[in-house]
Amino acid sequence: MRLECILAVVLLALACDPKKPGPVTFAPVGELPERAEPPALLTSFDGAVPVTDGAGWYDFRRGELKALLTHYVYGAMPSPVAVEVVPQANVPLLLPGVDYREYAVNVEQSWLYVAVFSPSGVTRPPVLLGLNKCGNHTLVADERVRATTSLVISACDGSRGSQSALWPVAEVVAAGYALATFHESDAAPDDPARYRDGLIRSMQVEGSPAARWGALSAWAYGLSRAVDLLQALDIDTQRITLVGHSRRGKAALWAAANDERVAAVVAHQSGRGGAPLTRDGSGETVELINSAFPHWFDGVFPTFAGNERRLPVDQHALLALVAPRRVLLSEGDDDAWADPQGSKRSLELARPVWPLLGAEPESKTRWQTRPGGHEINREDWQRFIAWEKGE
Ligand code: GTR
Numbered sequence: 001m002r003l004e005c006i007l008a009v010v011l012l013a014l015a016c017d018p019k020k021p022g023p024v025t026f027a028p029v030g031e032l033p034e035r036a037e038p039p040a041l042l043t044s045f046d047g048a049v050p051v052t053d054g055a056g057w058y059d060f061r062r063g064e065l066k067a068l069l070t071h072y073v074y075g076a077m078p079s080p081v082a083v084e085v086v087p088q089a090n091v092p093l094l095l096p097g098v099d100y101r102e103y104a105v106n107v108e109q110s111w112l113y114v115a116v117f118s119p120s121g122v123t124r125p126p127v128l129l130g131l132n133k134c135g136n137h138t139l140v141a142d143e144r145v146r147a148t149t150s151l152v153i154s155a156c157d158g159s160r161g162s163q164s165a166l167w168p169v170a171e172v173v174a175a176g177y178a179l180a181t182f183h184e185s186d187a188a189p190d191d192p193a194r195y196r197d198g199l200i201r202s203m204q205v206e207g208s209p210a211a212r213w214g215a216l217s218a219w220a221y222g223l224s225r226a227v228d229l230l231q232a233l234d235i236d237t238q239r240i241t242l243v244g245h246s247r248r249g250k251a252a253l254w255a256a257a258n259d260e261r262v263a264a265v266v267a268h269q270s271g272r273g274g275a276p277l278t279r280d281g282s283g284e285t286v287e288l289i290n291s292a293f294p295h296w297f298d299g300v301f302p303t304f305a306g307n308e309r310r311l312p313v314d315q316h317a318l319l320a321l322v323a324p325r326r327v328l329l330s331e332g333d334d335d336a337w338a339d340p341q342g343s344k345r346s347l348e349l350a351r352p353v354w355p356l357l358g359a360e361p362e363s364k365t366r367w368q369t370r371p372g373g374h375e376i377n378r379e380d381w382q383r384f385i386a387w388e389k390g391e
Pocket of ligand 1: 245246248270271272284289
């Protein structure tokens with residue numbers, strides 16, 4: 001072959017070889033530039049490679065964003081481990097139309113007690129899975145539900161059925177859904193002095209402040225271990241929806257971002273560190289959230305207090321990691337602390353990722369608000385169910 005021809009072939013090969021982005025670097029806050037706008041989702045971290053299709057998203061950009069959120073916000077999580085499942089209660093009728101099963105899930109000697117309420121006589125129902133604050137026994141009054149032995153925090157009324165207004169179990173099940181839940185203290189008590197008394201103690205991740213996994217990562221990791229359990233049950237594993245209110249909405253989003261077996265996530269009033277953008281957010285600040293809840297995030301996020309614009313990642317990336325799956329952000333008009341408008345803008349910025357992966361953002365993602373403030377009630381659950389059904 002003539003030299004010109006050989007050169008032409010080499011040049012052609014170089015032109016067709018997609019450019020590989022450089023590695024992600026994790027500079028401390030003082031070395032990062034201020035950026036008023038959140039970082040572009042569809043360009044590599046080094047700014048050199050545009051993401052124009054699903055291959056680019058999965059080859060590098062998705063991993064970059066996950067690594068950035070892990071380092072700068074939530075802290076590391078261990079890799080999934082195999083769980084041991086020990087069935088506990090099996091009650092054919094707990095409430096009219098509601099079967100009840102309970103499972104002890106052993107995660108490296110931390111036990112998650114997962115309660116599953118399901119529609120009697122229905123095979124493979126879709127499932128809603130969420131953390132509960134005070135113990136499975138606080139959802140319904142029935143004595144056959146195991147009372148938690150994990151920490152019941154002082155903000156809880158730990159008596160049977162005390163949380164039933166927040167958990168309309170019979171109505172959710174009557175709508176054709178299984179409802180699965182475990183006490184968040186099984187994974188990590190919501191207490192700065194005790195949050196390691198769960199998964200974190202038995203699966204210590206050592207290292208830098210970025211490696212510290214706080215309660216949010218422990219809750220998200222626990223949700224994924226509950227998803228492991230759901231794989232083996234008589235439920236529709238293609239329709240697993242995570243549901244969480246406020247701090248549990250943050251955990252639900254982080255779990256859905258990490259666990260692609262989750263089909264949909266409902267983050268109700270997730271607030272700072274959840275759906276809303278951090279850098280131009282109103283409501284709760286990075287400083288306030290980390291001083292009130294020093295155990296939620298990693299050791300890096302608090303260093304951005306007052307310097308939110310230096311964050312090299314923002315929460316639109318968290319929503320984008322759920323693509324092409326489904327996201328509902330549900331807010332309250334009077335819930336300024338949780339920054340409903342920041343959550344709307346975050347979703348708007350994340351939406352272009354869906355078409356890249358062959359999905360329509362209009363049908364897969366929704367932001368909605370309702371009158372009222374910071375709470376979860378029966379009507380909210382009805383809205384979540386209507387959305388899951390595609391209504
Ligand atoms: C607040 C906290 C919020 C939110 C909320 C909740 O005190 O500032 O970030 O998580 O608690 O969980 O209800």
